Amino acid sequence: MSDLFQDYSxxxxxxxxxxxxxxxxxxxxxxxxxxxxALRELSLADVTARADSMARTFLDRGVTFDYAGEERPFPxxxxxxxxxxxEWDVLERGVAQRVKALEAFLNDVYGRMAVVTDxxxxxxxxxxxxxxxxxxxxxxxxxxxxxHVSGIDVVRDAAGTFRVLEDNVRVPSGVSYVLENRRAMAKxxxxxxxxxxxxxxxxxxxxxxxxxxxxxxAGVDDPTVVVLTPGxxxxxxxxxxxxxGLMGVELxxxxxxxxxxxxxxxxxxxxxxxxxxxYKRIDDDFLDxxxxxxxxxxxxxxxVNAARAGGVTIANAVGNGVADDKLVYSYVxxxxxxxxHEEPIIANVxxxxxxxxxAREHVLDRLDELVVKPVDGSGGKGLVIGPDASxxxxxxxxxxxxxxxxxxIAQPVxxxxxVPTLSGDKFGPRHVDLRPFAVNDGDDVWVxxxxxTRVALKEGSLIVNSSQGGGSKDTWVLANSPQMPAEVIxxxxxxxxxQVSVWPVESNWRDRQxxxxx
Amino acid sequence: MLSRIAESLFWxxxxxxxxxxxxxxxxxxxxxxxHLPLEEQRSVARELLAVMGAKPQSEDFGLPELLHxxxxxxxxxxxxxxxxGAARENARRARETVSQSLWESLNTTYYGLxxxxxxxxxxxxxxxxxxxxxxxxxxxxxxxxxxxxSWLFMVLGRSLERADMTARMLSTRDVQSAGMSWVxxxxxxxxxxxxxxxxxAAFGDQHAAEFLLLDRLFPRSIVYALxxxxxxxxxxxxxxxxxGFINDARRIVGQARTFLEFHRxxxxxxxxxxxxxxxxxxxxxxxxxxxxxYFNQADEHAWVGEVS
Numbered sequence: 001m002s003d004l005f006q007d008y009s010x011x012x013x014x015x016x017x018x019x020x021x022x023x024x025x026x027x028x029x030x031x032x033x034x035x036x037x038a039l040r041e042l043s044l045a046d047v048t049a050r051a052d053s054m055a056r057t058f059l060d061r062g063v064t065f066d067y068a069g070e071e072r073p074f075p076x077x078x079x080x081x082x083x084x085x086x087e088w089d090v091l092e093r094g095v096a097q098r099v100k101a102l103e104a105f106l107n108d109v110y111g112r113m114a115v116v117t118d119x120x121x122x123x124x125x126x127x128x129x130x131x132x133x134x135x136x137x138x139x140x141x142x143x144x145x146x147x148h149v150s151g152i153d154v155v156r157d158a159a160g161t162f163r164v165l166e167d168n169v170r171v172p173s174g175v176s177y178v179l180e181n182r183r184a185m186a187k188x189x190x191x192x193x194x195x196x197x198x199x200x201x202x203x204x205x206x207x208x209x210x211x212x213x214x215x216x217x218a219g220v221d222d223p224t225v226v227v228l229t230p231g232x233x234x235x236x237x238x239x240x241x242x243x244x245g246l247m248g249v250e251l252x253x254x255x256x257x258x259x260x261x262x263x264x265x266x267x268x269x270x271x272x273x274x275x276x277x278x279y280k281r282i283d284d285d286f287l288d289x290x291x292x293x294x295x296x297x298x299x300x301x302x303x304v305n306a307a308r309a310g311g312v313t314i315a316n317a318v319g320n321g322v323a324d325d326k327l328v329y330s331y332v333x334x335x336x337x338x339x340x341h342e343e344p345i346i347a348n349v350x351x352x353x354x355x356x357x358x359a360r361e362h363v364l365d366r367l368d369e370l371v372v373k374p375v376d377g378s379g380g381k382g383l384v385i386g387p388d389a390s391x392x393x394x395x396x397x398x399x400x401x402x403x404x405x406x407x408x409i410a411q412p413v414x415x416x417x418x419v420p421t422l423s424g425d426k427f428g429p430r431h432v433d434l435r436p437f438a439v440n441d442g443d444d445v446w447v448x449x450x451x452x453t454r455v456a457l458k459e460g461s462l463i464v465n466s467s468q469g470g471g472s473k474d475t476w477v478l479a480n481s482p483q484m485p486a487e488v489i490x491x492x493x494x495x496x497x498x499q500v501s502v503w504p505v506e507s508n509w510r511d512r513q514x515x516x517x518x
Numbered sequence: 519m520l521s522r523i524a525e526s527l528f529w530x531x532x533x534x535x536x537x538x539x540x541x542x543x544x545x546x547x548x549x550x551x552x553h554l555p556l557e558e559q560r561s562v563a564r565e566l567l568a569v570m571g572a573k574p575q576s577e578d579f580g581l582p583e584l585l586h587x588x589x590x591x592x593x594x595x596x597x598x599x600x601x602x603g604a605a606r607e608n609a610r611r612a613r614e615t616v617s618q619s620l621w622e623s624l625n626t627t628y629y630g631l632x633x634x635x636x637x638x639x640x641x642x643x644x645x646x647x648x649x650x651x652x653x654x655x656x657x658x659x660x661x662x663x664x665x666x667x668s669w670l671f672m673v674l675g676r677s678l679e680r681a682d683m684t685a686r687m688l689s690t691r692d693v694q695s696a697g698m699s700w701v702x703x704x705x706x707x708x709x710x711x712x713x714x715x716x717x718x719a720a721f722g723d724q725h726a727a728e729f730l731l732l733d734r735l736f737p738r739s740i741v742y743a744l745x746x747x748x749x750x751x752x753x754x755x756x757x758x759x760x761x762g763f764i765n766d767a768r769r770i771v772g773q774a775r776t777f778l779e780f781h782r783x784x785x786x787x788x789x790x791x792x793x794x795x796x797x798x799x800x801x802x803x804x805x806x807x808x809x810x811x812y813f814n815q816a817d818e819h820a821w822v823g824e825v826s
Contacts, residue, residue: 248714
């Protein structure tokens with residue numbers, strides 16, 4: 001380990017961030033004990049050979065994302081991110097709490113708007129959100145769930161505290177990499193798995209399918225679930241195919257669907273087949289040309305009306321974008337108190353609302369120290385990091401903020417926590433975030449143990465998005481008892497059998513004859 | 519055709535399929551084994567070896583020994599290297615009958631056996647490589663050999679071995695200690711996606727076992743493999759019998775297949791060990807019967823000798 005981790009502690013000290021693997025003084029934290037032991041046994045040649053083989057496996061399996069029209073493998077680093085059981089317990093509860101609050105908020109803003117009447121959040125803020133869709137106002141979606149799947153991005157600040165960076169309740173992506181990363185790591189670093197129990201992630205597709213089936217329209221016994229993809233050119237197309245494959249459901253495009261009489265059907269070789277639940281991986285704007293963009297070729301006309309009439313469940317529900325608007329985000333702690341009467345378990349990152357005059361002036365003075373984000377962006381689009389930006393960029397930003405203060409928020413620059421990451425011939429600290437995924441089936445919010453850890457592969461960079469040079473790490477949540485999983489099935493010996501024979505008695509004259517002859 | 523050649527072809531089919539099945543089983547179970555505490559790892563390794571029909575050589579049997587016994591041991595016919603070596607040896611004896619490309623791919627495979635690191639990570643790659651090579655051998659056998667008698671013997675061996683291997687995969691269920699074993703069983707057989715698509719939301723041990731044992735359309739299910747074997751035997755036997763049977767192998771294979779195909783599955787899980795045992799037994803008996811009928815006519819010679 002000595003040469004691979006040479007210079008690591010200096011580099012870590014330089015960044016000033018919280019390191020997930022090493023406590024100050026270059027001592028491996030307890031949760032990383034086994035990983036650090038396994039790495040210590042490996043030479044540089046071993047590590048690079050394994051990293052190469054993992055990269056090749058990803059390409060062979062087609063684990064790619066689409067970048068500028070080109071399929072690229074998603075870089076997976078060999079050092080996992082390990083979360084001890086007690087820290088995960090907090091995260092898990094915090095994420096579930098947030099999802100419940102956002103669910104309640106969405107139900108409210110598309111209904112009575114009590115949250116506005118009670119003065120928790122300004123009406124104008126809700127109605128000016130680009131993703132507040134009046135087309136879905138005033139009805140409860142069948143199944144009663146709006147946020148079936150969510151990804152809550154959390155980061156760890158320099159003090160080591162987890163904070164929520166943003167919520168994704170429209171079409172959170174990335175879970176396919178969680179599943180694939182685990183497969184690759186089980187074969188790439190098998191030594192690290194042995195003596196500790198790492199909570200499995202493979203049940204995600206089953207959990208998702210059962211949640212989708214559970215929220216089907218009333219009166220359907222055996223619901224048909226489909227995944228709706230924009231098509232092969234979408235950057236997350238690999239994920240759509242993987243999820244559809246692992247759930248054993250059809251992957252459909254808009255042109256495979258027909259709406260008639262507020263029911264949705266898909267065209268099959270056996271005629272039209274009714275579709276009950278659509279797991280939608282298309283942006284709302286493209287979903288239904290009757291309601292949203294009329295030039296969309298990706299959706300299917302009539303879906304929204306079918307959902308309104310209760311003929312189909314759309315997951316996640318149309319109009320969820322209002323809840324992950326970044327300005328609404330700054331109100332989520334209040335929403336948690338308002339709807340759940342609880343204190344938020346995970347805090348937000350401090351956020352300046354630029355509509356407020358004082359805050360705006362304060363921010364405009366310090367643009368070069370802050371991160372400024374568009375409220376409806378995703379994937380790191382349009383985000384400006386003050387300390388890294390040129391003067392021209394800052395001036396352009398200043399103009400845009402003044403022109404549309406509702407469209408932006410500002411946050412202090414967070415030193416995201418770091419994890420050792422292979423770069424060239426040694427490990428260096430690289431910044432990471434974490435996106436835990438939650439599945440809501442209406443009764444219960446289940447949080448996938450772990451989630452997607454994205455890592456900025458460039459030293460010092462804080463942008464982890466895959467479209468901007470990010471990679472990922474497998475995320476391990478350690479189980480409470482280090483020994484075994486909860487359900488230990490009693491072992492049976494291979495030979496023990498009390499069963500009466502069901503096969504016919506072996507009486508074959510011919511065999512006997514030959515035996516006698518011999 | 520010569521009995522000797524027919525026998526070689528039959529065994530090429532069997533050995534290649536055995537290498538394929540063993541690689542599949544090893545690949546999936548290695549992953550599980552790695553997650554177990556050391557003590558348990560050792561006992562599971564022992565049981566896994568027993569399922570594959572071999573006995574540990576020494577008292578001290580752990581993961582490295584398991585890898586040797588199932589993957590790299592060239593002396594043992596139940597290891598991957600041993601099977602592929604034997605397949606190549608058989609092809610060498612029947613070189614004038616098998617196509618050039620089939621021989622070459624078996625020979626290349628044989629020489630590639632040593633080019634892998636023999637630790638856990640290397641074994642994953644080795645298993646993958648074996649799956650690719652055996653798929654290639656099968657493909658070449660199907661596309662470059664006339665589908666005459668010689669090909670039928672190869673397919674017969676392959677189908678019987680496939681039934682046997684699937685039975686062993688299902689038997690490894692007993693070896694697994696930590697949950698989710700049915701996913702492993704299905705992944706062993708490469709059946710996971712097919713299963714999920716057919717069964718939709720019905721997951722579970724019982725359904726997975728049913729699929730691998732009884733599915734009429736999945737090519738690696740036991741019923742499917744036995745039906746393949748049955749069809750080969752029917753084509754090999756020129757006498758069109760209207761009633762009864764004169765071919766013992768057909769009787770054994772046919773009885774096993776029909777029993778399984780039309781068996782009620784209410785108690786499948788508790789009956790599974792018996793099914794597996796009987797399937798493996800049927801395969802052995804059928805193989806013996808085939809070799810008595812087609813390969814060595816020692817019995818008949820003795821009888822001729824008596825008369826003269």
